[in-house]
Amino acid sequence: MKQAVNLVVAIDGPAASGKGTLARRLADILTLRYLDTGSLYRATGLTVLNTGGDPTIESDAVKASESLDLSYFSAEDLRSEEAGVAASHVAFIPSVRAVLLDFQRSVAANPGAAFKGAILDGRDIGTVVCPGADSKIFVEATLEVRIKRRLQELMERGEPVIEARIRADMTARDKRDRDRSVAPLKPADDAWVLDTSNMNADEALAVALDHIRGTGPFKIVSLDDTC
Ligand code: CDP
Numbered sequence: 037m038k039q040a041v042n043l044v045v046a047i048d049g050p051a052a053s054g055k056g057t058l059a060r061r062l063a064d065i066l067t068l069r070y071l072d073t074g075s076l077y078r079a080t081g082l083t084v085l086n087t088g089g090d091p092t093i094e095s096d097a098v099k100a101s102e103s104l105d106l107s108y109f110s111a112e113d114l115r116s117e118e119a120g121v122a123a124s125h126v127a128f129i130p131s132v133r134a135v136l137l138d139f140q141r142s143v144a145a146n147p148g149a150a151f152k153g154a155i156l157d158g159r160d161i162g163t164v165v166c167p168g169a170d171s172k173i174f175v176e177a178t179l180e181v182r183i184k185r186r187l188q189e190l191m192e193r194g195e196p197v198i199e200a201r202i203r204a205d206m207t208a209r210d211k212r213d214r215d216r217s218v219a220p221l222k223p224a225d226d227a228w229v230l231d232t233s234n235m236n237a238d239e240a241l242a243v244a245l246d247h248i249r250g251t252g253p254f255k256i257v258s259l260d261d262t263c
Pocket of ligand 1: 050158213
């Protein structure tokens with residue numbers, strides 16, 4: 037008999053550490069619903085900018101988070117450097133985080149019948165959003181490697197890139213994410229830290245899969261031959 041499973045996987049890490057690529061590929065292979073929680077903060081930040089507001093002002097940011105319409109933005113708009121910086125400003129505001137929390141938790145709890153669970157990536161999934169996740173991976177890479185990856189990503193999308201600007205943005209964003217008082221970027225006590233500085237995407241995927249399959253419900257599922 038098949039085991040009912042609602043596996044929850046939490047993937048956290050700093051900007052351009054490779055967590056998004058990893059989470060997307062894990063979701064495909066393990067039939068998990070994927071939620072890129074950064075896109076919620078990015079959409080909130082862009083909504084503030086588009087309506088002439090200031091992402092550092094609480095009332096502007098909360099209003100945007102409450103009326104969020106993700107379908108309004110293209111993936112390209114969301115992945116721009118401008119959106120990333122605006123996201124980290126609105127994400128600094130505790131009341132914005134509180135507005136976005138319920139939606140993230142509801143995806144983890146109810147991923148939909150087509151899925152065996154959910155995988156969420158962000159900064160605080162293992163610590164705040166899903167502290168009871170079955171598997172927690174904190175993806176790291178050195179600043180130099182992450183800057184190279186972000187430059188590559190922006191160049192592939194045809195965005196103008198100035199290395200000094202990307203370096204400054206990423207350093208400031210890292211600092212804001214790590215130093216904020218609510219839900220700072222840090223590994224949960226029970227997270228497995230995966231340093232991808234010397235790994236390509238395939239290598240990171242292989243070790244992450246081994247890790248997840250060795251923990252939690254997937255151990256049972258694979259014995260039961262359902263995945
Ligand atoms: O892709 P990248 O890692 O550059 O950024 P992202 O995951 O899309 O997140 C953009 C910004 O949103 C981050 O710098 C954080 O400030 C914020 N964020 C957060 O605070 N908590 C999350 N769970 C996800 C993103």
